[in-house]
Structures are given as C-alpha cells and as structure tokens.
Amino acid sequence: MSRRRLPAALLAAVTLWCTARAPSMAPAMTAEPKDLLVVGAGVLGRRVAKLWRQEMPQAKVVAATLTEAHHGELREEGLEPILASDLDKSRRFAQVVFCAPPSRSSDYGAAVAEALAALAEGGMAVFTSSASVFAEDSGQTVDESGALSDSSSAQRMLSAEAAVAGKGAVLRLAGLYDLDRGPHSYWLKVGVVKGAPAGLINLVHYDDAASAVVKALQAKIREVFVVADGQPLSRREICEAAVASKRYGEKATMPRFEAPAELPMGGANGKRLDAGKARQQLGWQPRYASFAEFMAAH
Template sequence: MSMVSIPKFPDAAALISLQNRTNNSLQVNPISILSSSGSRKPAGFLTSTSVSIKRKPDSPSLKLSTMASVGAPSEVVDGPSSGKVGASDMMIVGPGVLGRLVAEKWREDHPGCQIVGRTVTSDHHPELAELGIRPFLKETKISEKFPFVIFCAPPSRTNDYSGDVREAISNWNGDGAFLFTSSSAPYDCYDNGPCDEDSPVVPIGRSPRTDVLLNAEKVVLDAGGCVVRLAGLYISFLKSVVGAHIYWLRKGTVDARPDHILNLIHYEDAASLSVTIMKKRLRGRIFLGCDNHPVSRQEVMDLVDKSGKFSEKFGAFTGTSDPLGKRLNNSKTREELGWEPKYPSFAQFLGVS
C-alpha cells in the first residue's frame, strides 16, 4: 500500500470541527487548504477551494456567462439565471465543497435545471461556472426567487449571519425547500454522553458563538425552512485525506485529551443527506447528519496508524482538562428520510476493518 505524505495545509487548526472541540467553537465546514493557485486562504469554511467534481458536459448551465456579478455592488439586476426560473432550479448560498457536491448530486436527478451560487468574492467564479453553477456576488441584488435554496455559507465572513439567512430566504419562493446547513455544536452535551436530534441545545446567552447558529436556525424554522446539523466533515482530496487527523499528524504532540469523543460525516454523505432532505420538501424540521460511529481522538489516530496510508507517525495527546464531546446518533433522521451514508464510518473510509 502506498504511503501518503501529509500535504502542507495552512491554518490547520481550523480542521477540527466545531462540535468536536469546545462549546465556544463556531465553524460549520471546518477545513482550510491551499487553493489551486497555491494562495493562502482563510481558516474555516472551504468555499474557495478548487474541487474536482464530475459534471455533465451537456449541462445547459455550463453555457451561462461567468460574469453574472458584473456591475456595481448595489445594482439591481434581473437575476443570475437565464430566463424563467424552473420548478427544480436551485440557489446555493456559499457554494464551497459541500455546495458544489450538492449541485452535482442535485443535477443527477434534475439534469436540465439551473443552479446559481451566491459568493462573497468573485475569485472562483470561473471554477463555479465550469461546474454548471452560475455565480453572483453577495452584494448583487436579484429579484428572482427559487424553489430550492440551500444555505452553506459560514458565519466567519459576516457580521450579520441571521441577516444573510433572511436575505437568502427572500430569494426562496416558498415552494420546494429551503435548507440551512448548521452544526451539532449547539447540542448541550460535553461529557461524552449520548445525543440525538431531540437533545437539548445550549441556552441562548451562554455562548455568543452558539447563539449565532441558533439565531440563524430560528430564522430558517420560522420561515418554514429546514435545518441539518452536521458533524465533523472530512473528504478525500487530491489523493490525500483531509480532516482533523491531518493537523494532529503534523503537530505530533497535541495538548488535548485523547478520550474526547468526535463525530464525523464525509462531505459526500453530507451532500446526499442535504439533497434527500430538500427532495422531501419538508417544512420546519431539524435533522442531524453523522455516521453513527463516534470515535475518540485517540481512536482516530489509532485508525490512521493502522491504515498504513500515512508516512508520518503521531506522538500523543497530552491534555487532561479540556471539555469532552458527545456521542451523536441520527437514527431518527435516517428512518424518516430513508437515508444511509456511503461511508458508514471513518474506519471503513480508511479501509480499516
């Protein structure tokens, strides 16, 4: 089996998922890596990363202009789509890794649909257009309303997260579905205990960071949208594996307790779960996305070592007093939606029985 050297990802501490760190964490899709040009990107949400995603060459959306956001930021335009909005068209707010995978999976069932993506910068508009996602800047005012809207943007790049969510809702026509991708961080459990869809959340006012997510969730639920709280995300990327364990391998010794329980879900599974929820056209519901195989930090690194896929060797976790985690279980979500993950566990993802 070939060995994989750890790629030099910047800001690697951002790899650790918010719900698996402390009750003060706040990242939804917690990975930061180098872009295809090698430039350094901010820690947190992987919105500006070049991702290899298959696309249908005959997709109508690929013919759309890549300059959907041209013009003054305050300019009111007819909208970024070409012509009339169709019954299966989608808007993605924050089309990073998760949003791009959602677009790919959505188009598999809706090959003629239009997909637009709202971004903070135009840095990766050509990449998005190549994937069949017509991009436009956040500042661009659009009049169109879409039947399917998914909000994947992180709170780290805005001063008014709930306001951004409200703006996205204003572009939802009330049909189809609106989905907000949140995090399992708000669940009020820090003793490695069990936690499911109905477990209590952190009370508003205790943590400003979890308040941001909970307030945004409330905006969505009040509007009839749905929320999916996702566990720690990871993915195979450029022939390497991306996740918190990469950071730990690079560090060698980590000042964190080894028995802290983590919960994981592969990016592809998070995307398929999101698409499944939207296709159900549900209203005002909260779902949970995880692989139902909680593992401790130490177990993660034991699996990495056992896989034999990495040339680096991990030293040890030395912490003793940092918070514990939670053991997520989303059996209710799976049963209601009829959904199962492609990657049932991190061990199976690594090929370790």
C-alpha cells in the same frame, strides 16, 4: 362641456407606455421548480450542487459566493456563479441551500435571512448547521431534542437556525471530513491534539452530508435533523485510523495529546449523535459507515 375620448389605438399606446415605465410594479420572476441556489459554494456546497445536477440534469444551479476567486472553476462544473451581493431580489428559487460558514459573516443570522429572501413562496430551504450547538459533553447519546449550549458560538449558530424556521430544514452536521480534510488532517499536520485522547468526535463524510442536504430538499420536511455516520470515534482512534491508512501511513506519526482546561476542539468526553430521525424520515443512509472504514480503504 363633454370630454373627448382618446382614440382606442392611442389609449392602448398610452397604457403600454405607462406599464413599461413602472418596473417596480412588475411581478417577481417565476421560480423554475427544479432550479437551486447554493449560498456558500465551498467544499460542501459544490458537492451539493454536483449531486443535485446528477439527479436533476435539466436544473440550473446558481452558486453565490463572497468573491469571484473561484467563479471560473464553478462555470467549468456547470454552475452559474454570482456574487452574493448581486443576488437579484426579483429572482426566486424553489430550492435554496445555505452552506456558508459563520466565520465569514459578522451577523450570521442576518446573512441567512438575506439569502432566504431568494426563496420562492412555498419553496424549500436547507441550512447546514452544526452539532456543536448541543450542550452534552458526558459521552451520552443526543438526538434533535438534546439540550443546547449557551456558548457564544452555539448561540450564533442557533440564531441562524431561527431564520430558517418554517421555511426549510436545519441539518445539524457532525464533523465533516474527506481524505484530505477534517480533524485528522489538521492534527497530523501540527503534531498536537488539543483534547483528551478518549474524547468522542462524531463525523460524517462530505459526500454523505451533501446527500443528506439533497434528501432534505426532496422530502420537504421543515424540521431539525441530526446528520452523523453513527460511529463516533475517540480522538486517539481517529489519529490511529489515519496513520494506518495508505494516504498518511508512510509519512505520518501519532501526534501528542494535550488536555488543557479549555478545549478548542470539544470537551473531555464528547457525545454520541443519534441520526435515526434523518435515516427514517429523509430516507438517508451514509455511504461511508465510519471514518475508520473509509480510511482503511484509502
């Protein structure tokens, strides 16, 4: 017995209905080439978003956060806030930046890997790591090839770096600061510095760190970079520069220094970070040459 063929119009309708009933077969949303996802829209993440929108006015910037506490502020800044837990896996981004601190995650490497699931094929990611992963503590110069620490905090950060391998750049940032944030603010507030006065601290302004992130996104070099202003200061020099500034000078006094056997803010001598690779390959230059220069102007 021969089979009867369905009329062409009915066959087309059945095909359309079947397609509509199979959403799992739909392709992921195409990534817009200039759009950016920032995971961890805190002080640094928001500055990255602002700078990206200045350079790419037509770009959409999505800010993923753990809570909705600052979503109103993010909308006022022209960003699209979203809970990190609500990231749509069918939505892809040509650029992804991860700025969330390790203190907010029990498995930092997994958190980074999960965020990178939103990266489009061939897209560019940037992970903001820390120069604290280096083992050097004798005051010598360190670049990207420096020996790495085996401390638990360093290993946690390195596991997150590993999740980015091949997908983007890792920026090992020096200590971040602005006028009201950084080691100087904390030390002057508590009146005690838990560390040797002569121990070196490497710094970079939040704005300069943000510009390094944007440069890395644009350069699309999937390697590790050290980011620092190149002018490490001792703990004492940092405090002296802050106390001499207009912002702190009228009410701040020099804190006292304590150097216990275990130093939470770093070792006795510290290190000198060499950011030459970032300057040469990313074309990055810090706007603020040093913490002392910045504070002198404020």
